[in-house]
Amino acid sequence: MLVKYGPNKTIVRLVVMLSWPIILLGKRLSSYPVLKHIINPFFKYPQNEVTAVPINVAIAPPDSVSLPVEVLVEVVNRVHTIFILDECICRGLMHCKNHPVTIGCMALGEASLTIHPSHGHRATSEEAIAHINKAAQAGLVANVAHVWIDPVAFFSVPFYKLMFICFCDDCRCLYRKHMKKRGENLNKAYKKLPGVSVVINHDICNGCGVCAEQCFVAAIDMKDGSPVIGSDCKGCGRCVQACPVHAVHMHFEDKSTLVKNLVERINAVADIGLQ
Secondary structure, three states, X not given: OOOOOOOOHHHHHHHHHHHHHXXXXXXXXXXXXXXXXXXXXXXXXOOEEEEEEOOOOOOOOOOOOOHHHHHHHHXXXXXXXXXXXXXXXXXXXXXXXXXXXXXXXXXXXXHHHHOOHHHEEEOOHHHHHHHHHHHHHOOXXXXXXXXXXXXXXXXXXXXXXXXXXXXXXXXXXXXXXXXXXXXXXXXXXXXXXXXXXXXXXXXXXOOOOHHHHHOOOOOEEXXXXXXXXXXXXOOOOHHHHHOOOOOEEEEEOOHHHHHHHHHHHHHHHOOOOOO
């Protein structure tokens, strides 16, 4: 390679800051007639795929490890090259105060070797697991992402050798903002992990509608005073966190099934050395 590393943190922050309004505008206009035919190709599979892993949802007693965390742990244990960013660029640039800026994304795969050292450091699987647990404790959603903007920003090549695990909130997340009105390709790009489902206990539900308000993809409708979860649900677990009476719960298949489903989805778009 002519250049060992991509741009440093200052340059990447500048690139993201300049491209941010353009990307968000594209998301907003991706469902508009005529414009959608111009914009939607930028959100097309396989250059864009994001799978939510709801590590933010507490489904185990305190001091225990939740199943979604175990799924991510299994993935990072199978990858030899891991780079942890020391800052979430989204939260850092947008001065989000709701969650720690210091919980940055993790890059997986050979292409992560080209990320400039000013962004963070290469990590062992033990460090990666500790990072995942910290994100889970902070209530962040894990998004396993293969999105073209990442190699453009970090100059991490080849693209097919790169995967990110981003730890996102709904404050300023580039993946999750402006998704309620979205085009078809953008809707397809952000996916639920197979084996994950969301269930509402209507015996407990008081019909307050908070879950519908908080759903970032507007997948919950209120019908006759009761929430109904639609097929566009991404299984991120935000509604579970938001429900004031704990009427929303997540159901998970067994660990081996979830790991298999996530590994298959990753391997379909990227080669990061998953064994």
